[in-house]
Amino acid sequence: MAAPFSWIRPHVHGLCIGPANAWIDPARPVERALVTHGHADHARGGHGEVIATRETLAIMALRYGRPGREVVAGYGESVSLPGGVRATFFPAGHVLGSAQILLEHGGERVVVTGDYKRRADPTCPPFEPVACDLFVTEATFGLPVFRHPPIKGEIGKLLEALAADPGRCVLVGAYALGKAQRLIAELRRAGWRAPVYLHGAMERMCRLYEELGVELGDLRLVADMPKAALAGQVVICPPSALNDRWTRRLPDPVTAMASGWMRIRQRARQRNVELPLVISDHADWDELTATIAEVNPAETWITHGREEALLRWCELNQRKARALALVGYEDEDD
Amino acid sequence: MRLGPGRRVGLGRLGLSGGCGHDGAMIRFAALLDALVYTRSRNGKLRLIADYLRATPDPDRGWALAALTGGLDFPAVKGSTLRALLMERVDPVLFQLSRDYVGDTAETASLLWPEPAAPQGPVPPVAAPSVSEVVTILSGLSRATAAAGLATLMDRLDANGRYALLKLATGALRIGISARLAKVAFAEAFAVPVEAVEEYWHGQAPPYGALFAWAAQGAPAPDGGQVPLFRPFMLAHPLEEGVELDLADYAAEWKWDGIRVQVVCAGGETRVYSRSGDDISATFPEIAGALSLPCTLDGELLVRGSHQGGEAGGAASFNALQQRLGRKVVSKKMAEDYPAFVRLYDALIVEGEDCRALPWARRRAVLETFSARLDAVRFDLSPVIPAAEFAELGEIRARARDEAIEGVMLKRRDSPYLAGRRAGLWYKWKRDPLLIDCVLLYAQRGSGKRSSFYSDFTFGCWNGDPDQGAELLPVGKAYFGFTDKELKWLDRHVRQHTVNRFGPVRETDKSLVLEVAFDSVHESRRHKSGLAMRFPRINRIRADKPAHEADRIETLRALVRD
Numbered sequence: 002m003a004a005p006f007s008w009i010r011p012h013v014h015g016l017c018i019g020p021a022n023a024w025i026d027p028a029r030p031v032e033r034a035l036v037t038h039g040h041a042d043h044a045r046g047g048h049g050e051v052i053a054t055r056e057t058l059a060i061m062a063l064r065y066g067r068p069g070r071e072v073v074a075g076y077g078e079s080v081s082l083p084g085g086v087r088a089t090f091f092p093a094g095h096v097l098g099s100a101q102i103l104l105e106h107g108g109e110r111v112v113v114t115g116d117y118k119r120r121a122d123p124t125c126p127p128f129e130p131v132a133c134d135l136f137v138t139e140a141t142f143g144l145p146v147f148r149h150p151p152i153k154g155e156i157g158k159l160l161e162a163l164a165a166d167p168g169r170c171v172l173v174g175a176y177a178l179g180k181a182q183r184l185i186a187e188l189r190r191a192g193w194r195a196p197v198y199l200h201g202a203m204e205r206m207c208r209l210y211e212e213l214g215v216e217l218g219d220l221r222l223v224a225d226m227p228k229a230a231l232a233g234q235v236v237i238c239p240p241s242a243l244n245d246r247w248t249r250r251l252p253d254p255v256t257a258m259a260s261g262w263m264r265i266r267q268r269a270r271q272r273n274v275e276l277p278l279v280i281s282d283h284a285d286w287d288e289l290t291a292t293i294a295e296v297n298p299a300e301t302w303i304t305h306g307r308e309e310a311l312l313r314w315c316e317l318n319q320r321k322a323r324a325l326a327l328v329g330y331e332d333e334d335d
Numbered sequence: 336m337r338l339g340p341g342r343r344v345g346l347g348r349l350g351l352s353g354g355c356g357h358d359g360a361m362i363r364f365a366a367l368l369d370a371l372v373y374t375r376s377r378n379g380k381l382r383l384i385a386d387y388l389r390a391t392p393d394p395d396r397g398w399a400l401a402a403l404t405g406g407l408d409f410p411a412v413k414g415s416t417l418r419a420l421l422m423e424r425v426d427p428v429l430f431q432l433s434r435d436y437v438g439d440t441a442e443t444a445s446l447l448w449p450e451p452a453a454p455q456g457p458v459p460p461v462a463a464p465s466v467s468e469v470v471t472i473l474s475g476l477s478r479a480t481a482a483a484g485l486a487t488l489m490d491r492l493d494a495n496g497r498y499a500l501l502k503l504a505t506g507a508l509r510i511g512i513s514a515r516l517a518k519v520a521f522a523e524a525f526a527v528p529v530e531a532v533e534e535y536w537h538g539q540a541p542p543y544g545a546l547f548a549w550a551a552q553g554a555p556a557p558d559g560g561q562v563p564l565f566r567p568f569m570l571a572h573p574l575e576e577g578v579e580l581d582l583a584d585y586a587a588e589w590k591w592d593g594i595r596v597q598v599v600c601a602g603g604e605t606r607v608y609s610r611s612g613d614d615i616s617a618t619f620p621e622i623a624g625a626l627s628l629p630c631t632l633d634g635e636l637l638v639r640g641s642h643q644g645g646e647a648g649g650a651a652s653f654n655a656l657q658q659r660l661g662r663k664v665v666s667k668k669m670a671e672d673y674p675a676f677v678r679l680y681d682a683l684i685v686e687g688e689d690c691r692a693l694p695w696a697r698r699r700a701v702l703e704t705f706s707a708r709l710d711a712v713r714f715d716l717s718p719v720i721p722a723a724e725f726a727e728l729g730e731i732r733a734r735a736r737d738e739a740i741e742g743v744m745l746k747r748r749d750s751p752y753l754a755g756r757r758a759g760l761w762y763k764w765k766r767d768p769l770l771i772d773c774v775l776l777y778a779q780r781g782s783g784k785r786s787s788f789y790s791d792f793t794f795g796c797w798n799g800d801p802d803q804g805a806e807l808l809p810v811g812k813a814y815f816g817f818t819d820k821e822l823k824w825l826d827r828h829v830r831q832h833t834v835n836r837f838g839p840v841r842e843t844d845k846s847l848v849l850e851v852a853f854d855s856v857h858e859s860r861r862h863k864s865g866l867a868m869r870f871p872r873i874n875r876i877r878a879d880k881p882a883h884e885a886d887r888i889e890t891l892r893a894l895v896r897d
Contacts, residue, residue, distance in 0.1 A: 144429075144432060144433050144436055145425065145429050145433055145446075145447050146433045146436065146437055146443060146446035146447055147446075148446065148450075148494075150494075244780055244787055244839075245787060246787050246788075246826070246830075247787075248787050249787055264446065265436075265437055265442070266369075266372055266373075266439075266442060267437075267438055267439070269373060270372065270373065271838065271839070273375075273780070273839075274373065275373050275374065276373070277373065307432070307436070309432055310428075310429055310432045310433070313426065313428050313429055313432070314429070317426060
């Protein structure tokens with residue numbers, strides 16, 4: 002009998018499912034790719050066949066155009082792969098369309114989480130724990146200092162900053178896929194009915210979210226507005242534009258950023274952020290460890306992030322674990 | 336001081352708009368600290384502190400003010416107390432990994448601290464403490480009880496509250512607030528003169544009840560007694576190019592290249608204040624120790640040497656003085672190698688007589704008589720330059736460089752001593768700057784209004800013949816001297832000629848020549864070139880000049896006068 006999980010191999014460019022000749026979130030073009038979600042470090046262009054949720058396929062099509070062949074895998078639906086491998090997609094709660102993938106082969110069950118979180122998110126269905134033998138988890142915020150506060154308080158900070166000085170606007174740097182839409186949805190939930198103004202780079206993704214059924218309310222482009230009209234308003238841009246020349250068209254913006262990294266004061270200062278909003282689409286330390294305990298796998302593999310600390314936690318809790326040295330997965334802007 | 340309009344952030348977060356209930360006041364202090372961490376502009380910081388002081392009740396605001404001005408000390412709580420406390424609760428490996436990532440022990444501890452379990456049953460949750468409760472508890476701790484006492488407080492706070500608690504307890508705020516800035520904010524908060532705040536501050540202990548009663552409620556001023564107070568300096572305008580003054584109306588003095596100080600002796604105590612009003616007596620104990628006659632004098636702090644003003648009674652270069660600046664403790668050797676003295680040029684108060692309303696000429700006469708009675712090793716008199724005609728003064732000024740003096744001062748003979756910069760009374764006439772052509776190497780984004788612009792420029796000179804493979808080595812950094820229009824041009828140049836990025840810094844393709852103006856150049860280990868400039872600024876953009884025609888380091892080195 003083969004060694005446990007020998008049919009799934011970590012490779013620097015992603016996870017390879019040997020008997021199916023398929024890859025999960027490969028960093029370079031392959032013939033058959035299973036993609037957990039649409040972020041650029043997981044979803045790349047140029048594959049022959051892509052197996053993903055309908056939403057992830059739509060996001061990828063927007064960014065890269067259509068691949069050679071698309072296979073839609075709805076949540077809870079199974080796809081048969083060559084070599085006797087079955088893949089089933091479950092919600093990961095990370096962004097719209099994000100999925101964990103359960104792989105079954107030779108009586109072994111492997112769950113690859115992609116990126117995930119356990120908090121409620123109005124823009125995507127919640128993470129579902131799936132029983133398995135091998136749990137392949139992310140560890141972006143895998144340090145015990147990362148404990149994300151409830152989002153309600155962070156949205157409250159944003160609204161207070163808006164009220165504090167009606168002459169200024171609040172400019173929030175937020176990842177264009179997922180974070181921006183979650184932020185808008187949470188603002189709506191908190192009663193913010195005014196238009197939300199977007200940097201041009203955010204527009205297409207927001208429109209796609211709406212086409213896929215996520216209500217975001219009145220969205221407008223900054224480019225269409227005179228400077229004075231933006232006073233007292235919320236403006237959302239990609240993190241890279243926060244300190245860019247582009248901001249000169251805004252009325253004395255309060256620079257905010259929505260990211261799990263904002264928990265650390267120096268990280269916020271390095272970005273010249275005045276108003277750090279600790280909002281993350283990744284599991285924090287407590288969620289990572291609680292999820293491993295809940296899923297209770299025989300073995301845990303850690304794909305990317307601060308894997309050292311999570312490995313140490315597994316060791317302290319007598320859990321078998323190893324870190325995979327995958328390249329290209331890093332989420333500086335989340 | 337008035338604060339400009341706009342730039343108001345996070346005040347809502349402080350809960351300053353709402354009521355001032357005592358419950359959870361430590362949380363508001365924590366919010367103040369956080370807002371100060373994220374606010375870069377001085378005015379923004381002043382406003383945050385002022386708003387806090389206005390909205391917070393006694394005695395919490397007094398304790399907070401004491402924390403900001405470094406007036407609190409809890410000797411029982413040590414860094415090791417905190418570390419030991421964490422080791423009981425967190426795995427040492429996880430702590431070390433976290434500490435390495437966060438870079439600050441107090442912040443790491445505040446984030447790692449286990450959240451207390453939600454209370455079971457009908458027991459109400461323990462309220463967050465007020466600042467005064469925290470101070471009372473911390474002051475009551477002994478070595479033996481420090482750990483347990485700190486842990487109990489940690490359990491009553493959230494992560495930001497724990498951060499503020501630990502910064503308070505270990506006495507190291509490190510948030511870029513000087514005692515003087517906090518006092519200016521206090522004055523701003525209650526619209527009282529900052530000089531009066533300085534005056535009454537002395538002799539008051541935290542939480543400064545009498546000080547707040549006076550400033551906020553109009554109670555009689557606390558009795559400061561005889562204390563060595565800082566009085567704001569009188570400042571000079573730069574003399575515009577081409578303007579000539581009549582030396583019958585203006586007296587000329589040298590502009591020494593040291594630091595401006597005020598030496599004050601009152602009630603048997605002597606203090607040395609820097610230009611910002613910060614007390615630097617501990618850095619220059621030989622000055623404070625050499626004066627026992629009651630007075631308030633204005634002068635230049637210098638180190639003995641022969642660079643400024645010649646062999647006899649001369650002063651060393653600014654570089655020598657720099658060895659002494661910023662030290663909390665001065666070694667004997669340091670004091671012997673770099674002996675400090677004050678070159679006096681004005682008298683504000685002499686033996687109880689306030690001279691500030693007198694014309695300069697009268698004050699000068701008082702100063703000449705009085706300074707003769709002082710310790711000649713530590714105090715001398717800045718001479719008046721004997722020039723009858725403005726043109727003659729111009730020639731004297733032109734020779735100032737050889738004497739390594741910054742230039743000359745012109746003071747109206749009938750000017751009273753007034754706080755701040757007043758038109759028409761005092762002028763500084765610096766010698767013409769030195770110029771050198773450098774090549775732009777790196778640019779960094781500015782902060783505040785310049786946060787979207789690359790506005791801090793590092794430039795270099797060739798370490799040999801550029802056609803023979805010489806390299807450019809950094810010689811200085813400048814972030815002013817250009818107009819707004821030129822800044823836009825430079826910003827665009829940087830973006831279009833970037834070859835590397837290091838966080839907020841861009842490396843350029845080293846194609847642009849900048850004419851850099853500076854006051855002097857000195858040996859320094861700060862730059863790889865071994866040289867550092869004083870007051871470098873971008874004088875002109877020389878887009879017309881090819882980079883290989885920029886100056887060499889040896890050209891710059893030849894200008895060193897140390």
